[in-house]
Amino acid sequence: MRAKAVRMYGTRDLRLEEFELPEIRDDEILAKIYSDSICMSTYKLVEQGKKHKRAPQNMDTHPVIVGHEFAGVIVKVGKKWQDQFQPGMRFAQQPALNYKGSLASPGYSYEWYGGDTTYCIFPHETMELGALMPFDGDSFYKASLGEPMSCCIGGYHAMYHTNKQNYDHEMGTKRGGNILIAGGCGPMGLGSVSYGLVCDYHPRRIVVTDVDDAKIERAKEVVSPEYAAEHGVELIYANTAKMDDPRQGLMDLTQGHGYDDVFVMVPIPSVCQLAGSVLAFDGCLNFFSGPTDKNFSASMNMYDLHYTSTHLMGTTGGNNDDLIEANQLAASGRLDPSVMITHVGGIDSIAETTLNLPKIKGGKKLAYTQFDMPMTAIEDFAKLGKSDPFFAKLDQCCRDHKGLWNPEAERMLFEHKGVKVEV
The missing domain is CATH 3.40.50.720 (NAD(P)-binding Rossmann-like Domain)
Known part of the structure; x- marks a missing residue:
């Protein structure tokens, strides 16, 4: 399986590149990633490089895929998990694994497992910990934002x-x-x-x-x-x-x-x-x-x-129960995580956005990994719409939702970019 991802080799060394994913083992799952919201924690990771507590010391030769607030669709399931997961299932995931005392987490520690990619491989520990779960909501971005929202929920609990x-x-x-x-x-x-x-x-x-x-x-x-x-x-x-x-x-x-x-x-x-x-x-x-x-x-x-x-x-991260609660509240419409998002972009915008995250005003920067697009502020859609009819439509769609990103806007963007969602 050919993949394209933003990978980290060291301090402030992020590279968008294509590579070959290995065949999954019987205890692994292959997934297609559609969205990842960029977290300040990833900025802290790239600033610290190998000094970060979750970073592997061999990342210069075995780079890690960054990004941990991601969502997508399962493509292929190893034999061990075929009674629990099926291809076509939309998912949310909890990156705070803490597997047998290890600090390893997607987006920080794994060569084939992270969110800023077109495809990734879930290792066995994710499923064993119940950290991969179905998402029944109306969009991918809400599943991506389940992770940061679970942090907020965990803080309350x-x-x-x-x-x-x-x-x-x-x-x-x-x-x-x-x-x-x-x-x-x-x-x-x-x-x-x-x-x-x-x-x-x-x-x-x-x-x-x-x-x-x-x-x-x-x-x-x-x-x-x-x-x-x-x-x-x-x-x-x-x-x-x-x-x-x-x-x-x-x-x-x-x-x-x-x-x-x-x-x-x-x-x-x-x-x-x-x-x-x-x-x-x-x-x-x-x-x-x-x-x-x-x-x-x-x-x-x-x-x-x-x-x-x-x-x-102090609290950091959330647990599985927090993520389940976040997903249920979002899927039911009781909680709208869209309030977090101020910018939307494609996979080609992720590295630069991450490296400059503190300098970019606004809230969450949402990246879609199946296409290229500059990281763009939602408030700039109207200006872009003067010369691009698509952005004019996208601007009106967001205005119809209090100026917020929304499921309809996500579907419009997928259609415009020719992205077909796997089922």
């Missing part, structure tokens, strides 16, 4: 609270409580806001902060306070840079109660410190954003940690 009567931990965000999502107008923040509106914990209020008015305005458009009110949640967007006293300003939004659960979405010491200072009694702070600096630190009030029962923690 991992929060915990206690009481003074016993040492039992009540897992999850506090029901009827106040949630702060600090630095939350990026893709993962908006994913977390969206889940907070439909999750079983059902908060009373969600406050989302940022220091960029343009990002706040877009966030209000895609996840509006009016939409949140329909779900019984008060949603407030706040620019802390415009507050005379950010701590007091945030506390005032809760009538002085503080925040029962806080997610810190950006690795900035001052944001961490502000977030810690507004925790309520028995509040839980989740440092959600992974820094690239191994020496990153921020000061916290240890007096409050002791006397007001505050909790500090």
